[in-house]
Amino acid sequence: MPTAHRLPIASLIGLTVMVLGLGADLLAHLDPALDHDHGAMTGPQLTAHLVVFIGMALVLFGVVADGVRTGRRHGESLTEGRNLDALR
Numbered sequence: 001m002p003t004a005h006r007l008p009i010a011s012l013i014g015l016t017v018m019v020l021g022l023g024a025d026l027l028a029h030l031d032p033a034l035d036h037d038h039g040a041m042t043g044p045q046l047t048a049h050l051v052v053f054i055g056m057a058l059v060l061f062g063v064v065a066d067g068v069r070t071g072r073r074h075g076e077s078l079t080e081g082r083n084l085d086a087l088r
Helices: 009-030 043-074
Strands: none
16 A cells, blocks of 8 residues: 555545544444434434545645645646647
């Protein structure tokens, strides 16, 4: 798993939150003690879905923040390195 070590920390946290949310979601959907009306959602199910959504947002935030940080580190603008005369 060498690729996971190169991920931004926010993305790693987001992946962890997603895994925990997916586990909670499985438990909420498979728990026979909960009332499982067709088409209805229980509080634990909605909470688990929210946790997964928050995990996805953290992964996205980590990737975007890393991209912005990397772009600033290299000090490149959007047009730098392109041959603009070739585009005309």
